Amino acid sequence: MNKKILFACWLPWIITIMPEENSTQHHQLIIVGLGPAGLTAAIYAGRAKIKPLVIGNESLLATVPVIENWPGTQKISGAELIERFATHAKAAGAECLNDEVDTLDLNHTPFTVHTQQGKTFTADALILATGMTHKKIGCPGEREYWTKGVCNCAICDAPLYNKKPVIIVGGGMAALQNAQWLHKYASQITIINRDAAFSAPKKMVADVLKYPTVKAYHNCEPTMIVGDENHVTHVHIRNNVSGETFTLPTNGVFVSIGYEPCTQLFKDRLPINEESQVVASPVGVTPIPGVFVAGKAANVPNGQIVHCVASGCSAAISAAHYLEAKRGTKVRKRMFSSCQRDTNA
Ligand SMILES: Cc1cc2nc3c(=O)[nH]c(=O)nc-3n(C[C@H](O)[C@H](O)[C@H](O)COP(=O)(O)OP(=O)(O)OC[C@H]3O[C@@H](n4cnc5c(N)ncnc54)[C@H](O)[C@@H]3O)c2cc1C
Numbered sequence: 001m002n003k004k005i006l007f008a009c010w011l012p013w014i015i016t017i018m019p020e021e022n023s024t025q026h027h028q029l030i031i032v033g034l035g036p037a038g039l040t041a042a043i044y045a046g047r048a049k050i051k052p053l054v055i056g057n058e059s060l061l062a063t064v065p066v067i068e069n070w071p072g073t074q075k076i077s078g079a080e081l082i083e084r085f086a087t088h089a090k091a092a093g094a095e096c097l098n099d100e101v102d103t104l105d106l107n108h109t110p111f112t113v114h115t116q117q118g119k120t121f122t123a124d125a126l127i128l129a130t131g132m133t134h135k136k137i138g139c140p141g142e143r144e145y146w147t148k149g150v151c152n153c154a155i156c157d158a159p160l161y162n163k164k165p166v167i168i169v170g171g172g173m174a175a176l177q178n179a180q181w182l183h184k185y186a187s188q189i190t191i192i193n194r195d196a197a198f199s200a201p202k203k204m205v206a207d208v209l210k211y212p213t214v215k216a217y218h219n220c221e222p223t224m225i226v227g228d229e230n231h232v233t234h235v236h237i238r239n240n241v242s243g244e245t246f247t248l249p250t251n252g253v254f255v256s257i258g259y260e261p262c263t264q265l266f267k268d269r270l271p272i273n274e275e276s277q278v279v280a281s282p283v284g285v286t287p288i289p290g291v292f293v294a295g296k297a298a299n300v301p302n303g304q305i306v307h308c309v310a311s312g313c314s315a316a317i318s319a320a321h322y323l324e325a326k327r328g329t330k331v332r333k334r335m336f337s338s339c340q341r342d343t344n345a
Contacts (some may be wrong), residue, residue, distance in 0.1 A: 009277060011146045018145070021203070024112075024120045024121065024122055025053075025119075025120075025121050025122075025328065026053075026110060026121070026122045026123070027052065027053045027121060027122070027123045027125060028050050028051075028052070028124050028125065028323055029045055029050050029052040029053075029125045029126070029127065029319055029323065030052065030053045030054075030055065030111075030113055030123035030125075030126050030127075030269065031045070031052050031053070031054045031055070031094075031122070031126075031127040031129060032054075032055055032056060032101050032104075032113070032126065032127070032128050032129060032265075033054070033055075033056045033059075033127075033128070033129030033130050033131055033294075033295065033297070034054060034055075034057065034058070034059060034082075034086065034096060034098075034132055035056070035059035035060075035061060035082070035129060035131045035295060035296075035298075035308065036059070036061065036081075036082070036085060036305050036308045036309045036312065037129035037131065037260050037294040037295025037296070037308040037309065037311055037312035037315075038054055038056060038127065038129035038131075038294070038295065038312060039054065039085035039086055039088070039089045039094075039267075039292070039312070040085065040089075040294075040309040040310075040312030040313050040316070041087035041127045041129060041294055041312035041313070041315050041316040041319075042054045042092065042094035042096075042316070043085075043088050043089050043092045043094070043313075044313050044317060044320075045092075045094070045127075045313070045316045045319065045320065046089065046091075046092025046093040046094055047092060048316065048317070048320035049093075050093075050319075050320060050323060051093040051094065051095065052094050052095070052127075053092075053094075053095050053097060053121060054089065054094050054095065054096045054097065055096075055097045055099050055100075055101055055113070055115060055121075055124075056096075056097075056098070056099075056100075056130075057098060057099075057100055058082075058286075059078075059082055059131060060131065060132065060133070060134075060259070061078040061081065061082055061305065062079045062082045063077050063078060063079075063155065063156060064077070064078030065077055065078070065155060066083060066330050067305070068178065069304065069305075069306075070305060070306075071283045071306065081268075081305075088225055091233035091271075097115075097119075099115040099116060099117045099119065100115060100116040100133075101114070101115055101241060101265060102114055102115060102116050102117075102265075103112055103265070104126075104265050104266055106126075106266060106269045106270075106288055107171050107269075107290055108122055109124065109290060110122035110123055111123050111124075111125075111126050111290065111291070112197055113126070114156065115339070119233055123322055124290060124323060124326060125290045125291070125292070125319045125322055126290065126291050126292065127282070127284070127292045127293070127294055127312075127315045127316065127319055128265075128266060128278070128291065128292070128293045128294070128297055128298075129293070129294040129295045129297060129308075129312060129315070130261070130262040130263065130265070130295075130297045131261070131262055131295050131296045131297055132259040132260060132261050132262060132296045132297070133259065133260060133262050134152045134255060134257075134258075134259060134260075135255075135257045135258045135259060136255065137169055137221070137222055137255055137257065139221075139222050139223055139224055139225060140223075140224045140225070141224050141225030141226055141227065141232075142225055142255070144225075144227075144252075145225050145227050145231070145232045145253075148227065148230060148231050148232065149225075149227060149231045149232025149250075149251060149253060150232060150253045150254065150255065151251075151253075151254060151255070152224060152254060152256060154156045154177070154178035154179075154182050154254055155180035155181055157254075158181045158182050158184065158185045158186075159185060160252070161182065161185050161186045161251055162185045162186075162254045163185070163186075163187045164185075164186060164187055164251040164252065165186060165187055165188035165189075165190070165248075165249065165250050165251060166182055166186045166188070166189055166190075166250055166251060166252040166254060167189075167190045167191075167192055167222075167235055167248060167250045167252070167254070168182070168189060168190070168191045168192070168254045168256055169191075169192050169221075169222060169253065169254065169255050169256060169257060170191075170192075170193065170196070170257040170258070171191070171193030171194070171195050171197070171198045171199055171200065171218070171258035172199045172200050172256070172257075172258060173199075173200045173201070173204065173258070174256040174258060175191060175193070175198075175200070175256035175257070176191075176200040176204050176205060176208050177204075177255075177256075178254045178256045179191060179208045179211070179214060180204075180207070180208060180319065182254070183208075183211045183213055183214065186213065186252075187213065188213050188214050188215070189211070189213050190216075190217065190248055190250070191214065191215070191216040191217070192217055192220050192221065192222060192235075193216060193217065193218045193219075194219070194220065194221045194240070194257075195218065195219070196218050196219055196241075198216075199285030206225070217237070217239070218240050219239055219240050219241040219242075220237050220238065220240065221237065221238060221240065222235050222236065222237055222253070223236045223237065223238045223245070224236040231251070232250060232251060232252065232253055233249065233251075234247050234248060234249045234250060235247070235248050235250055235253060239304075260276055261275065261276045261278075261296055261297045262297060263276050263277065263278055263297055266278070266291075269288065270286050270287070270288065270291070270293070271286075271287065273299055275299075277296070277297060277298055277299045277300075278293045278297055278298045279299050280292070280293045280298050280299065281300075282312060282314070283314040283315065283317065283318045284298065284314050284315030284318050284319075285318050289322065290319075290322055290326075292315040292318050292319050293315065294308070294311040294315035294316075295308040295311055295312060296308060296310040298311060
């Protein structure tokens with residue numbers, strides 16, 4: 001046979017088996033979140049013979065230098081604990097993808113998940129374990145200069161500010177812990193606290209205020225972060241009691257005002273409480289069949305790692321029951337329709 005004709009005959013088959021770059025992949029279960037809750041859910045899903053896709057970026061826990069309350073291990077770094085969870089999840093059959101989900105369609109089944117890297121997936125069931133993130137100030141310039149001088153982790157970034165002036169925004173434990181790290185490096189540390197006094201423990205406050213490079217302004221907040229396009233240069237500040245405004249030159253702004261649940265992606269579709277967490281049953285069931293939640297994104301009491309892993313386990317078991325029931329229904333429907341065909345014949 002002519003080579004051209006032979007190629008034309010095979011072409012449709014070649015096209016069918018060629019992997020399509022942008023094709024939508026379907027999974028029985030997709031877990032959003034690579035933190036303790038999401039990875040534990042993945043381990044339990046794997047044990048139920050469901051091979052989930054787990055999508056997420058680094059958990060905040062990975063930045064914690066020492067954890068002393070993980071049962072069975074007296075001291076372990078957050079990064080190592082997360083790494084162990086991930087290794088366990090992969091061994092149980094999970095596929096992990098470092099990416100961020102930017103849209104979720106919870107209105108139709110299968111659910112559609114779209115990511116920042118442009119991938120689209122569908123799933124019969126979802127476990128949302130998106131945890132928490134740092135609260136933002138919300139002033140102009142914060143977003144523009146994020147990672148260009150605006151940051152939140154002194155442990156990670158303090159050496160970048162060696163002999164340079166920095167500002168810390170906040171008055172709680174996170175702010176003062178950042179001051180403790182930064183005083184080894186920064187030439188001047190100015191703490192801008194919106195409240196009238198610090199809310200961190202007194203001993204910690206006393207220790208930090210002993211450093212000669214530390215100065216604190218209470219009742220104050222940043223109104224604008226300004227820079228030269230590449231990096232922060234100064235910050236405009238307002239005193240909310242006196243109304244006075246002033247400007248401080250700085251190279252770094254450490255935003256240390258606490259944490260909030262990452263529930264923006266689905267807050268319009270699921271019930272949310274005053275703390276922005278999804279309200280779910282104790283086993284992670286939400287009002288949308290097939291959608292489950294776990295960890296700090298949900299109304300899990302206390303929110304320590306042990307609580308979050310427990311809720312990940314419960315959500316995975318709930319999801320496994322849901323998928324099994326759904327499969328059973330499909331099998332029953334198929335049997336029923338084939339019986340009907342047989343009867344009609
Ligand atoms: C400074 C600090 C110290 C702590 N120390 C301790 C301690 O010593 N002991 C203790 O028990 N607990 C500690 N905790 C609490 C602990 O970190 C939490 O209990 C735990 O991390 C919560 O787990 P999680 O899986 O719910 O969420 P997280 O660990 O927050 O993980 C959430 C995951 O979801 C992902 N995600 C979020 N949004 C998206 C999206 N749109 N698309 C894809 N992925 C997304 C994130 O990238 C991340 O992978 C500490 C927390 C902090 C901040």
